[in-house]
Amino acid sequence: MFLSSLMPLExxxxxxxxxxxxxxxxxxxxxxxxxxxLAEDVESLLNSPAFxxxxxxxxxxxxxxxxxxxxxNPSHLKIVDRIGAGEVSxxxxxxxxxxxxxxxxxxxxxxxxxxxEEYTIENGNDLEVEYSLTPFxxxxxKAEDFKKGALILKSGKLLRPQDVGIISSSGHHKIKVxxxxxxxxxxxxxxxxMSISEIKEAKIINSNYYTLKALVxxxxxxxxxxHCNDEAENVxxxxxxxxxxxxxxxxxxxxxxxxxxxxxDVVGELGHVLVHGxxxxxGKPFGFGKINNKPIFMLSGYPVASMVQFxxxxxxxxxxxxxxxxEPQIVKKIVSRKIPSTLGRTEYIRAKTDGDxxxxxxxxxxxVIRSMVESxxxxxxxxxxxxxxxxxxCDVMLYDSLKx
Amino acid sequence: MFLSSLMPLExxxxxxxxxxxxxxxxxxxxxxxxxxxLAEDVESLLNSPAFxxxxxxxxxxxxxxxxxxxxxNPSHLKIVDRIGAGEVSxxxxxxxxxxxxxxxxxxxxxxxxxxxEEYTIENGNDLEVEYSLTPFxxxxxKAEDFKKGALILKSGKLLRPQDVGIISSSGHHKIKVxxxxxxxxxxxxxxxxMSISEIKEAKIINSNYYTLKALVxxxxxxxxxxHCNDEAENVxxxxxxxxxxxxxxxxxxxxxxxxxxxxxDVVGELGHVLVHGxxxxxGKPFGFGKINNKPIFMLSGYPVASMVQFxxxxxxxxxxxxxxxxEPQIVKKIVSRKIPSTLGRTEYIRAKTDGDxxxxxxxxxxxVIRSMVESxxxxxxxxxxxxxxxxxxCDVMLYDSLKx
Numbered sequence: 162m163f164l165s166s167l168m169p170l171e172x173x174x175x176x177x178x179x180x181x182x183x184x185x186x187x188x189x190x191x192x193x194x195x196x197x198x199l200a201e202d203v204e205s206l207l208n209s210p211a212f213x214x215x216x217x218x219x220x221x222x223x224x225x226x227x228x229x230x231x232x233x234n235p236s237h238l239k240i241v242d243r244i245g246a247g248e249v250s251x252x253x254x255x256x257x258x259x260x261x262x263x264x265x266x267x268x269x270x271x272x273x274x275x276x277x278e279e280y281t282i283e284n285g286n287d288l289e290v291e292y293s294l295t296p297f298x299x300x301x302x303k304a305e306d307f308k309k310g311a312l313i314l315k316s317g318k319l320l321r322p323q324d325v326g327i328i329s330s331s332g333h334h335k336i337k338v339x340x341x342x343x344x345x346x347x348x349x350x351x352x353x354x355m356s357i358s359e360i361k362e363a364k365i366i367n368s369n370y371y372t373l374k375a376l377v378x379x380x381x382x383x384x385x386x387x388h389c390n391d392e393a394e395n396v397x398x399x400x401x402x403x404x405x406x407x408x409x410x411x412x413x414x415x416x417x418x419x420x421x422x423x424x425x426d427v428v429g430e431l432g433h434v435l436v437h438g439x440x441x442x443x444g445k446p447f448g449f450g451k452i453n454n455k456p457i458f459m460l461s462g463y464p465v466a467s468m469v470q471f472x473x474x475x476x477x478x479x480x481x482x483x484x485x486x487x488e489p490q491i492v493k494k495i496v497s498r499k500i501p502s503t504l505g506r507t508e509y510i511r512a513k514t515d516g517d518x519x520x521x522x523x524x525x526x527x528x529v530i531r532s533m534v535e536s537x538x539x540x541x542x543x544x545x546x547x548x549x550x551x552x553x554x555c556d557v558m559l560y561d562s563l564k565x
Numbered sequence: 566m567f568l569s570s571l572m573p574l575e576x577x578x579x580x581x582x583x584x585x586x587x588x589x590x591x592x593x594x595x596x597x598x599x600x601x602x603l604a605e606d607v608e609s610l611l612n613s614p615a616f617x618x619x620x621x622x623x624x625x626x627x628x629x630x631x632x633x634x635x636x637x638n639p640s641h642l643k644i645v646d647r648i649g650a651g652e653v654s655x656x657x658x659x660x661x662x663x664x665x666x667x668x669x670x671x672x673x674x675x676x677x678x679x680x681x682e683e684y685t686i687e688n689g690n691d692l693e694v695e696y697s698l699t700p701f702x703x704x705x706x707k708a709e710d711f712k713k714g715a716l717i718l719k720s721g722k723l724l725r726p727q728d729v730g731i732i733s734s735s736g737h738h739k740i741k742v743x744x745x746x747x748x749x750x751x752x753x754x755x756x757x758x759m760s761i762s763e764i765k766e767a768k769i770i771n772s773n774y775y776t777l778k779a780l781v782x783x784x785x786x787x788x789x790x791x792h793c794n795d796e797a798e799n800v801x802x803x804x805x806x807x808x809x810x811x812x813x814x815x816x817x818x819x820x821x822x823x824x825x826x827x828x829x830d831v832v833g834e835l836g837h838v839l840v841h842g843x844x845x846x847x848g849k850p851f852g853f854g855k856i857n858n859k860p861i862f863m864l865s866g867y868p869v870a871s872m873v874q875f876x877x878x879x880x881x882x883x884x885x886x887x888x889x890x891x892e893p894q895i896v897k898k899i900v901s902r903k904i905p906s907t908l909g910r911t912e913y914i915r916a917k918t919d920g921d922x923x924x925x926x927x928x929x930x931x932x933v934i935r936s937m938v939e940s941x942x943x944x945x946x947x948x949x950x951x952x953x954x955x956x957x958x959c960d961v962m963l964y965d966s967l968k969x
Contacts, residue, residue: 192774192778194775206761216931245755248767265754266767301930306935323937326872330772332760332770333761350651351651352651352652357610357736363650363669364651365613365615365734366736368734374729375726379600379725379726391650417622526705528614528710533727
């Protein structure tokens with residue numbers, strides 16, 4: 162009947178992927194840079210290190226003065242200065258001289274190597290060196306890490322701790338990053354209440370409110386969540402309010418395929434509905450539209466369906482708004498029992514991995530949240546596939562691989 | 566010389582693992598539960614769903630009344646009530662009757678199945694049914710998701726969006742989670758300045774300040790960072806201050822092995838130094854101690870060494886304070902060129918993966934942050950191994966697998 166009007170998954174993904182992604186930038190202190198996405202190329206403002214420096218606590222010497230030295234046949238040098246960390250010696254070292262030096266301190270002029278403390282004996286100003294050094298031994302050369310003007314990191318990099326470290330060490334205190342988008346989430350449904358104390362008769366708790374908030378957070382964005390009853394006027398008002406403050410909107414409920422339904426109708430009036438109904442299972446009642454060039458993802462009211470729809474259609478879009486581009490990570494596993502599948506529908510079977518094996522869950526139903534809780538992955542069955550036999554290899558997407 | 570005094574890695578890990586881990590709990594709203602660790606078993610306060618309900622928009626009927634119905638031979642029923650989402654019908658359905666019903670609404674008494682709208686034609690109060698239903702078709706039974714009193718999730722669960730969803734749907738508004746520990750970070754070093762404008766002569770930028778802050782954040786904890794010069798009195802004061810407000814302390818710098826060094830000496834005076842010097846590379850100058858039963862991780866001042874030490878010694882401890890227990894995820898890769906290694910030292914070689922291959926980086930030096938930036942993993946070479954030949958399989962730890 163209506164099945165013929167369901168769009169194939171690939172077509173829907175194409176429509177969503179062709180929507181212009183609007184990215185904003187902001188400046189943050191490098192101390193707040195962890196896990197943010199760089200929105201500019203970063204070039205070094207200095208040489209690092211800025212000078213040849215000692216890699217060890219020890220004595221700066223002329224390597225030539227130590228040639229042939231050993232425990233049995235030590236050489237003797239005069240200690241002419243002592244410099245700690247952050248200090249500099251104004252001495253120009255001559256043959257037979259040494260300067261006591263801390264790790265990281267600049268090598269005095271005239272010296273070309275550092276002998277480790279462990280290979281020396283200090284007697285007043287006499288230094289016994291029991292080791293034969295080669296020139297530049299234990300010297301970290303100037304600009305060894307990077308040169309002034311060098312490209313340190315490119316725009317688009319998701320910053321790890323070491324990336325934050327190198328940016329700060331290259332002289333930057335502020336950096337441009339992509340703004341975390343604000344995602345308006347509107348749950349709809351007259352049957353939904355926010356807590357157990359409000360439950361009576363046909364009411365149930367609005368778990369989508371919390372699940373969607375967490376899903377948006379798991380995509381590194383900022384959720385702004387509201388609940389609305391099924392009145393078109395209220396849904397319309399809430400969408401218009403979120404259009405002012407949010408970069409994209411997600412709704413749940415009111416997306417039934419067979420008829421006009423409140424959310425899809427409202428979006429159709431305020432803007433354009435580009436998708437309504439997708440050939441996936443679970444998650445068929447999905448809509449996608451645009452209002453004033455802002456994307457509206459219309460998810461099912463069913464908890465499981467809305468989670469699957471978020472994973473399939475929404476997450477990557479939110480990540481792209483932050484300049485994060487990812488390929489889905491598909492792994493191969495051996496299925497532990499037969500899975501029948503409907504031709505013409507892409508299926509997302511909740512499953513649990515077990516080494517190289519994978520067990521499809523027996524619990525079904527788009528409302529059974531437990532099926533998402535007891536599983537750790539989806540088995541993907543494409544629309545041209547009638548199912549998978551026991552012992553066959555299948556494509557698996559791990560939930561953990563979806564997190565940023 | 567001093568090498569004989571370096572502790573083997575395994576012994577150090579044993580010492581750290583035997584330190585009592587103190588965990589605190591706090592109550593948060595379920596809306597703030599994402600990515601937190603549950604600190605109590607959660608049992609359901611209700612049946613979900615609380616009643617047999619309709620899985621579809623359609624008509625509640627007695628399945629027996631539709632037996633044999635088809636498009637050619639439809640049955641006719643009388644519509645005696647209409648209920649939307651969140652509404653309940655007080656009617657007891659008799660043979661030949663139907664109730665228009667929204668998805669999720671309770672099945673009226675007397676009905677045992679729901680026919681989808683798509684298989685019906687409505688004419689006033691007459692309903693034409695073109696489909697033969699089996700009893701319980703399109704009915705989601707009461708407590709299908711979970712029963713009142715059922716164990717929903719166990720203490721120790723790192724909460725994903727679906728876990729947040731099921732907890733809320735089981736009637737809980739607040740949950741107990743493990744507190745994020747506050748980690749005091751003290752960077753030391755007279756040579757360190759906080760910004761490029763302060764650089765002169767032998768000074769360098771204190772990148773450890775930012776790197777360690779980010780590393781603590783990457784372990785889901787709360788950093789509290791301060792910088793101190795190398796005066797024992799100041800280091801001592803800062804440690805004592807952080808002992809009041811923090812759950813553990815990390816220091817950088819002042820851990821040289823060959824001699825007394827400021828941080829290790831101060832910790833020795835205030836409490837007990839249990840480890841000083843570890844047979845790993847990079848990262849040898851590592852110290853571990855306890856003051857008033859709080860752990861103090863003393864890391865090298867060298868940026869790369871301190872990052873490796875964090876990954877090897879600190880991260881898992883911080884995670885355990887949040888009740889997160891993990892096995893290191895080691896994968897196998899083929900090494901693209903020979904790696905020599907020192908017997909008696911566990912080595913962490915910065916490397917870059919490339920499919921099944923792995924390329925060890927040629928840049929070395931404990932101060933060269935670029936080696937951490939250009940790599941995505943460690944090749945692990947244990948202390949009894951003299952190196953790996955080109956084309957051999959090796960153990961690899963991916964940086965991304967270390968994140969929570």
